[in-house]
Amino acid sequence: MKFFGKLCFGALLAASAMSTPAFAQDESAEIGEASGPLTLSGGISVTSDYRFRGISLSNEKVAVQPTLTLSHDSGFYVGTWGSSLPDSPAYGKFELDLYGGYATEIAPGTSIDVGVTWYTYPGSDDGGAPTDYFEAIGKLSHDIGPLSATGTVAYAWDQDSLGDDSWYLNLGLGYGVPNTPITLSAGVGYADGSLALTAPDGNYIDWSLGASYVLGPATLSVQYVDTDIKKTGVKAFDTLYDPTVVFTLGVSF
Structure with a gap:
């Protein structure tokens, strides 16, 4: 039940569920300088709208996202x-994701990345109801x-804040246009379970098309995002998953 509340809190203010996509940190390019065996990036x-898995978690407002x-x-x-959020008792003003994992190349051109993310909301105050989850x-x-x-493949097992388990599957494609700083992207995802309760059937499909332009440490991207979630007739909810174009400007170090 938690996800329905998360997805609708922007309307109740007028969700922050998970970030993202994939790991949340994927939203920012990471460029770091190695110091011995460690790299800090x-x-x-x-971003013009914090959209995660097709849903607006910033109530269609601008969000700032450090990593x-x-x-x-x-x-x-x-x-x-992290990401800024519209202020609400349940989720405060900020989402903070802490993650860890292991990534390696298992064959030429083929890599794996496995890990766990903890989604937490500092400053939340919703009568003691849990909001954090893994x-x-x-x-x-x-x-x-x-x-x-x-x-x-993302899996959130049954936890106090969820009430049931949840799955998310995604296939993403990227194409770096040769001899240019431009990358084209496309993706399609499927959500099912407690983190998809905003959809009448408890599951939905999201998809996106985008392009990014890299200039030094800066990246400018534009992305069209949509889902197959049926409208409820309640505008405050329906706008959270309306098709939209998202603009993002990021700087990496």
């Missing part, structure tokens, strides 16, 4: 990602020249 971005990751050359990493995420990626494909 991070960045900050401003920081510490990686070891063995493949293990830990980090944090999610396990696994990815398999393969590159063929400028084309890359990534399959993602």
Whole structure:
């Protein structure tokens, strides 16, 4: 039941469920300088609408999203990602994701990434009702020249804040246009379970098309996002998953 509340809190204010996509930190390009076996990378971005898995978690308003990751050359990493939120008693003003995992290349052009993310909301006050939860995420990626494909499986088991378990599957494609700083992207995902209760059937499909332009440490991206969630007739809810175009400007270090 938690996700329905998360997805609708923007309307109740007028969700913050999970970030993202994949791991939340994927939303920011990460460029770091190695110091021995460790690499520290991070960045900050401003997005016109914090959309996660097709749903607006910022009530269609601008969000600021910082990230920081510490990686070891063995493949293990830990980090944090955050996003500003519309103020609400249940979720406060900020989402904070803490994550850790292991990433490595298992064959030429093929990589895996497995980890766990903890989603927490500092400053929330909803009468003691839990909002934090954990999610396990696994990815398999393969590159063929400028084309890359990534399959993602995310699983959130039954927890106090969820009431039931939840699955999310995603297939994403990226194409780096040769001899340009432009990358084209497309993705389709399927959500089912407690984190998809905003959909009448308890499951839904989301998809996106986008492009990004890299100039030094800065990245400008534009993305069309949509879902197949049926309208409820309540405008405050329906606008959270209306088709939209999202603009994001990020700087990495």
